[in-house]
Amino acid sequence: MKSCGIIVEYNPFHNGHHYHAKMAREMSGAEVVIAVMSGNFLQRGEPAIIDKWTRAEEALNHGVDLVIELPFAYAVQSADYFAAGGVKLLQALQCDALCFGTDNHAEMDYKLFGEFVNKNQTKIDEAYQQIKNNGLSYPQQMTEVFRKLYPKNGLDFSSPNHILGLSYAKENATYEKPMMLYPLKREQAGYHDTTIYQNFASATAIRKAVFSDELDQIRQVLPTQVAIDLVNSATVSWETYWPLLKYKLISSSIIELKAIYQMKEGIEYRLQEAAKTSDSFQAFMEKAKTKRYTWTRLQRLATYSLNNVTQQEIENSWNHSFIQVLGFTEKGQRYLREKKKDLALPLITKVSKNLNSELAVDIRSNQVYQLGDHRILEQSFGRFPIRIS
Amino acid sequence: MKSCGIIVEYNPFHNGHHYHAKMAREMSGAEVVIAVMSGNFLQRGEPAIIDKWTRAEEALNHGVDLVIELPFAYAVQSADYFAAGGVKLLQALQCDALCFGTDNHAEMDYKLFGEFVNKNQTKIDEAYQQIKNNGLSYPQQMTEVFRKLYPKNGLDFSSPNHILGLSYAKENATYEKPMMLYPLKREQAGYHDTTIYQNFASATAIRKAVFSDELDQIRQVLPTQVAIDLVNSATVSWETYWPLLKYKLISSSIIELKAIYQMKEGIEYRLQEAAKTSDSFQAFMEKAKTKRYTWTRLQRLATYSLNNVTQQEIENSWNHSFIQVLGFTEKGQRYLREKKKDLALPLITKVSKNLNSELAVDIRSNQVYQLGDHRILEQSFGRFPIRIS
Numbered sequence: 001m002k003s004c005g006i007i008v009e010y011n012p013f014h015n016g017h018h019y020h021a022k023m024a025r026e027m028s029g030a031e032v033v034i035a036v037m038s039g040n041f042l043q044r045g046e047p048a049i050i051d052k053w054t055r056a057e058e059a060l061n062h063g064v065d066l067v068i069e070l071p072f073a074y075a076v077q078s079a080d081y082f083a084a085g086g087v088k089l090l091q092a093l094q095c096d097a098l099c100f101g102t103d104n105h106a107e108m109d110y111k112l113f114g115e116f117v118n119k120n121q122t123k124i125d126e127a128y129q130q131i132k133n134n135g136l137s138y139p140q141q142m143t144e145v146f147r148k149l150y151p152k153n154g155l156d157f158s159s160p161n162h163i164l165g166l167s168y169a170k171e172n173a174t175y176e177k178p179m180m181l182y183p184l185k186r187e188q189a190g191y192h193d194t195t196i197y198q199n200f201a202s203a204t205a206i207r208k209a210v211f212s213d214e215l216d217q218i219r220q221v222l223p224t225q226v227a228i229d230l231v232n233s234a235t236v237s238w239e240t241y242w243p244l245l246k247y248k249l250i251s252s253s254i255i256e257l258k259a260i261y262q263m264k265e266g267i268e269y270r271l272q273e274a275a276k277t278s279d280s281f282q283a284f285m286e287k288a289k290t291k292r293y294t295w296t297r298l299q300r301l302a303t304y305s306l307n308n309v310t311q312q313e314i315e316n317s318w319n320h321s322f323i324q325v326l327g328f329t330e331k332g333q334r335y336l337r338e339k340k341k342d343l344a345l346p347l348i349t350k351v352s353k354n355l356n357s358e359l360a361v362d363i364r365s366n367q368v369y370q371l372g373d374h375r376i377l378e379q380s381f382g383r384f385p386i387r388i389s
Numbered sequence: 390m391k392s393c394g395i396i397v398e399y400n401p402f403h404n405g406h407h408y409h410a411k412m413a414r415e416m417s418g419a420e421v422v423i424a425v426m427s428g429n430f431l432q433r434g435e436p437a438i439i440d441k442w443t444r445a446e447e448a449l450n451h452g453v454d455l456v457i458e459l460p461f462a463y464a465v466q467s468a469d470y471f472a473a474g475g476v477k478l479l480q481a482l483q484c485d486a487l488c489f490g491t492d493n494h495a496e497m498d499y500k501l502f503g504e505f506v507n508k509n510q511t512k513i514d515e516a517y518q519q520i521k522n523n524g525l526s527y528p529q530q531m532t533e534v535f536r537k538l539y540p541k542n543g544l545d546f547s548s549p550n551h552i553l554g555l556s557y558a559k560e561n562a563t564y565e566k567p568m569m570l571y572p573l574k575r576e577q578a579g580y581h582d583t584t585i586y587q588n589f590a591s592a593t594a595i596r597k598a599v600f601s602d603e604l605d606q607i608r609q610v611l612p613t614q615v616a617i618d619l620v621n622s623a624t625v626s627w628e629t630y631w632p633l634l635k636y637k638l639i640s641s642s643i644i645e646l647k648a649i650y651q652m653k654e655g656i657e658y659r660l661q662e663a664a665k666t667s668d669s670f671q672a673f674m675e676k677a678k679t680k681r682y683t684w685t686r687l688q689r690l691a692t693y694s695l696n697n698v699t700q701q702e703i704e705n706s707w708n709h710s711f712i713q714v715l716g717f718t719e720k721g722q723r724y725l726r727e728k729k730k731d732l733a734l735p736l737i738t739k740v741s742k743n744l745n746s747e748l749a750v751d752i753r754s755n756q757v758y759q760l761g762d763h764r765i766l767e768q769s770f771g772r773f774p775i776r777i778s
């Protein structure tokens with residue numbers, strides 16, 4: 001069975017995601033669409049608005065055949081790591097193609113770009129070393145590096161989806177059998193848009209509507225099931241976890257904070273001080289913000305802190321990857337059966353306690369996520385893949 | 390100026406405490422009554438129902454002249470350590486006498502008992518070693534030890550106030566100039582009583598009434614100011630901090646939990662497991678409870694965990710004791726001035742950031758306590774002693 005992968009977050013699932021799954025199938029001619037989806041904490045360092053099992057079920061009802069969890073150690077990361085995890089899992093699943101959204105670069109040859117980067121990594125690193133202290137942001141620096149080395153494409157590293165696309169392409173080119181790449185032009189709603197269009201809206205706009213109790217204004221951009229879930233299920237945000245993060249930052253010693261993944265350069269002092277005097281996550285972020293740290297980087301640090309994650313645990317997770325199945329349709333299940341013997345990573349269809357060590361970060365982050373609302377069910381143990389017939 | 394000390398918790402302050410302060414003055418003939426009071430976490434491993442500054446003010450309005458804070462490292466401890474801290478501070482303050490409540494042993498010669506223990510500590514230790522594995526509780530074992538070695542007094546180690554009295558006596562006898570001891574028979578309400586009498590009630594009964602919104606039934610056992618404070622100020626209990634403790638136990642690795650003061654013998658596994666499946670502190674305690682661990686010992690472990698306290702930090706606090714003043718009357722202030730040059734420990738009338746290391750446990754526990762309610766004011770920095778004229 002021919003398959004096409006998509007790497008997603010679904011925060012929450014909306015019509016644009018439905019369209020993406022549909023187009024992935026159409027463009028690639030694949031029989032099976034595989035979504036590698038972030039779990040309960042997301043790339044930009046946020047808790048998912050709805051838990052991963054609910055989001056997986058929504059996806060399975062709207063064009064996806066198989067949902068695999070992207071582990072925390074890859075999901076809550078900058079584009080390169082996020083992409084590395086997603087591509088690793090799709091490759092392990094013997095996936096034939098990858099379809100990803102791109103903002104204004106659907107015409108670009110991503111494959112060529114990926115091959116170029118793989119051949120010229122030393123040159124790229126050298127060029128980066130020369131300008132890395134020029135005071136610009138990392139995206140701006142990367143734009144500059146590639147303007148010099150790869151002039152034929154006007155690469156722009158400030159568009160989040162495009163950056164991810166480039167990262168997928170780079171990563172994919174490192175494999176023996178790269179997947180076919182299908183960039184998909186986004187229709188209407190850009191990543192950061194907060195306006196709601198007729199039938200599409202960005203996830204950002206939808207979350208905003210949910211938390212300001214204006215769900216009625218966005219029903220038309222959501223599948224019916226999702227609209228119902230957003231009312232009936234627990235919806236959480238960073239503010240939900242703020243009392244716990246505040247407690248964590250206040251009750252930890254500086255030495256303990258220093259042990260948190262990515263906590264360096266003295267930022268631990270700044271976070272602790274900001275926590276003491278803030279009454280909301282928003283206020284905390286505004287106080288902690290510096291030129292040196294982007295909002296997203298700080299949010300990731302907050303997520304690592306909340307989940308008490310260390311460098312060693314992240315590396316341990318990288319070294320012990322699994323294909324954790326959140327759900328499948330009949331077709332997705334058939335695909336798994338067909339490929340079972342050729343999978344490059346061990347398959348998990350039920351988390352058992354003897355994976356406590358390998359899955360430490362994922363299990364812990366699931367438990368912390370569950371503290372956000374008493375209606376959130378157990379996220380790890382005793383859960384079987386969702387099966388949609 | 391002649392002074393009489395009392396060692397107290399005031400959880401909350403009630404008529405019985407008012408009577409205690411009054412009798413301390415009368416029995417000792419002292420001009421100044423000094424209360425050494427637990428801060429925001431108490432001997433039995435609980436958060437104080439009202440913050441320490443409010444409790445200090447209530448005491449100063451009802452017979453106490455000077456309120457000194459008993460540091461966390463002494464306060465949240467079994468009787469011997471609690472007594473050691475209280476007596477140490479009173480001795481450092483050149484206190485002449487000590488008046489303490491006793492349940493049914495007001496006629497006992499505590500001084501003689503203290504001297505006996507000091508002379509015979511080796512014998513006592515030996516006798517204890519012989520029976521320490523007999524399966525009885527520590528209070529029962531101590532009763533047995535003293536029944537053999539000190540037969541003239543029918544000592545009973547199961548009454549909390551009496552145990553404290555014995556501990557004060559032992560500790561006091563180790564000093565060059567022991568304080569005069571004034572045991573005070575409790576009127577009517579015993580420590581564990583939950584019934585409310587005409588004008589006296591146990592603190593336990595009062596807390597119960599507060600948290601079941603039955604304050605009207607206990608107004609007659611409280612000074613008016615306290616009754617008002619219990620309505621207008623933030624009142625907290627273990628349930629208030631349960632979400633934070635649950636998060637702490639769930640988000641910490643076993644290695645981190647093992648580093649908590651007094652966490653040993655594998656109890657960390659038990660506490661973590663109990664936390665995962667409990668929705669209240671009460672449920673958690675009932676699940677965690679074993680024959681080996683008394684309720685109080687478990688509550689102290691919970692308090693150490695909540696405040697992330699290590700063995701090293703406790704020892705550091707023991708080695709750096711201060712006389713931290715929470716408040717005084719005019720007379721109390723005059724007493725401090727008079728003794729200023731002879732104080733055996735450094736005096737703190739304002740916590741400054743350069744004491745961050747010595748006072749780490751106290752500052753942190755104050756910050757954690759403050760998380761219980763947004764109405765709780767900053768507890769350490771920028772606070773001056775309360776002055777009642």
